[in-house]
Amino acid sequence: MKNKFPSLKVESLKSLFIKEIEAKIISGELKPGDRLPPERDLASQMGISRSIINSGILELAAKGFVAIKPRKGTIVVDYKNEGTAQILASIMNYNQEKFDIRLFSGMMDTRLLIEVESARCAAQNRTDEDLKVLKKLLEEIAVKPSGSVCNFEEFNYQFHHRVTIASGNIVFAMIFKSFEPVCRSLIRIYYETGGMDFQKKAAIHYERLYMALLDKKSEIAAKSMEDILLHGKNELTRIIYTKNSLFP
DSSP states (O other), X not given: OOOOOOOOXXXXXXXXXXXXXXXXXXXXXXXXXXXXXXXXXXXXXXXXOHHHHHHHHHHHHHHTSEEXXXXXXXXXXXXXXXXXXXXXXXXXXXXXXXXXXXXXXXXXXXXXXXXXXXXXXXHHHOOHHHHHHHHHHHHHHHHOTTOOHHHHHHHHHHHHHHHHHHTTOHHHHHHHHHTHHHHHHHHHHHHHHHHHHHHHHHHHHHHHHHHHHHTTOHHHHHHHHHHHHHHHHHHHHHHHHHHOOSOO
């Protein structure tokens, strides 16, 4: 049988343009209040079309890196105050998965606020379909308790996402989804470092949370989610300061 190889794609010029501008802003080379050159000048300097520049700038504006102002042009904004959750992924990509301590703590505190309440609400609002999805995730992990990091990353993210969906609050689910790239990176680091021990403990914690949701025990569900997230935060903090590798 012939080997099958995936198709490879060259990164789009728009993505490269966006990364270049993001890097200049995150590094401080472009500061809040600075104005980008006109689109025609950027296109000429960078050797790409104005349509690519325009599309890229619109995406940068949506993330909160720049603001497009009539008669003033494209202005760099203070992304730490004006940015969206998508900026977290851009910062990690720029720093090669190193994370500013304030952003890390802020994100984990936000997850605690949203997901603990999601678990509490999910215990009352979860549907049979929600329980079916969560149970299937648990069964897949139970089959391979020493599964790959990739398997546990997928399990962990999908379980948390489903709990926010089960809460019945669509905004909770949307906010959690906006953290996806960063969540997945941190989950991967967590399981890569903790190995089988973390995987086995995770299976136990998530089974406990599932049972609380099944039995409609709101406070136990909330406490179980809080324990999971606090354990993750504490372990990642320990990993960070032990290896001194995640924070720039």
